Amino acid sequence: MRILLAEDEARIAADVTAALQAAGYLVETALDGEEAWFRGDTEDYDLVVLDLGLPRMDGLAVLKKWRATGRTMPVLVLTARGSWPERVEGIDAGADDYLPKPFRMEELLARVRAVIRRSTGHAGSVIEAGALALDPRQMRVTRNGIPVSLSPLEYRLLAYLMHHRGRVVPGPELLEHLYGGGEGHEVNALEAILARLRKKLGAAAVETRRGFGYSIAAEST
Numbered sequence: 001m002r003i004l005l006a007e008d009e010a011r012i013a014a015d016v017t018a019a020l021q022a023a024g025y026l027v028e029t030a031l032d033g034e035e036a037w038f039r040g041d042t043e044d045y046d047l048v049v050l051d052l053g054l055p056r057m058d059g060l061a062v063l064k065k066w067r068a069t070g071r072t073m074p075v076l077v078l079t080a081r082g083s084w085p086e087r088v089e090g091i092d093a094g095a096d097d098y099l100p101k102p103f104r105m106e107e108l109l110a111r112v113r114a115v116i117r118r119s120t121g122h123a124g125s126v127i128e129a130g131a132l133a134l135d136p137r138q139m140r141v142t143r144n145g146i147p148v149s150l151s152p153l154e155y156r157l158l159a160y161l162m163h164h165r166g167r168v169v170p171g172p173e174l175l176e177h178l179y180g181g182g183e184g185h186e187v188n189a190l191e192a193i194l195a196r197l198r199k200k201l202g203a204a205a206v207e208t209r210r211g212f213g214y215s216i217a218a219e220s221t
Contacts, residue, residue: 001046001116001159002026002177006036006062007078008054012101016049019105020112024139024155028180033057040066043181044173045073046163047116049108052079052090060093067094074119076111078103113137120163127162129216132201134162143201153178154197157190161206161216170213 003025007013013029020027028045030036033054040048040062052059063075074096079086087098096115099108113136117123127134131144139155141148150158160177161169171187178190194206194214207215 001156001163002028002044002180003112004028004030004036004039004043004045004048006030006033006040006048006054006059007051008032009051012051015105016108019109020049023109023112024136024152024159025112026156026177026180033059033062037062037065040071040073041069044176046119046160046177047112048073048075049112050075050077050095052077052086060090063090063093063095074115076108076115110137116163122163127165129162129165129218132158132162132205132216134159148200150200151196153193154200157193158197158201158216161214165216165218168209168213168215174214 003020005013005016005020005027007016007029008031013031017027017029028039030039034056036050036054036059037057050059050063054062059077059079063077075094076097076099077090077095078099078101079090080101090098096119097111099111113125117125125135125137133142136159141150141155141158156178157174160174171190175187175190198205204217207217209215
């Protein structure tokens with residue numbers, strides 16, 4: 001899953017990036033509001049973690065511009081502004097959740113998981129598809145109740161497909177959420193990861209729709 005972190009305080013940005021990466025997310029950072037707005041307007045993210053106190057363009061203005069132009073990615077707002085009217089303003093501007101500073105990293109990660117789950121239509125903390133179960137809290141995957149060891153890329157690819165269960169995901173979209181934009185990775189790299197996943201999860205776990213993309217099998221065994 002691909003996350004944009006818009007935070008100008010270097011220490012906070014480094015700590016949050018490290019925590020998100022350790023939890024299996026692909027993280028890209030923006031250090032000011034203009035950069036955050038441009039990235040969010042031109043790239044696809046599973047979530048944006050947005051500080052309101054950004055230089056060059058306030059985070060609230062960034063959020064309002066995204067929503068005004070139809071950008072619908074979920075946004076978790078971080079801010080030192082603790083009064084309830086400011087929280088209401090952020091939610092009304094289109095934020096999906098709100099976390100005041102200072103915060104515990106465990107709470108941030110829990111809110112990230114919850115927002116991503118809701119945005120992809122999953123209510124429970126464990127996402128299931130047939131015999132497969134994915135627990136983002138523990139970065140744990142099981143097949144028929146038996147744990148399966150995956151590499152970071154394998155886990156990220158499976159997590160994206162599991163979160164988007166029920167639709168065919170085009171190859172370029174998968175590559176973008178695996179590696180980020182502008183990396184130049186080829187479909188061959190994606191096929192190699194998929195081949196390793198199928199060896200571990202079963203040949204039918206991930207379906208290929210030629211010319212369309214890939215989907216997690218609803219009844220994989």
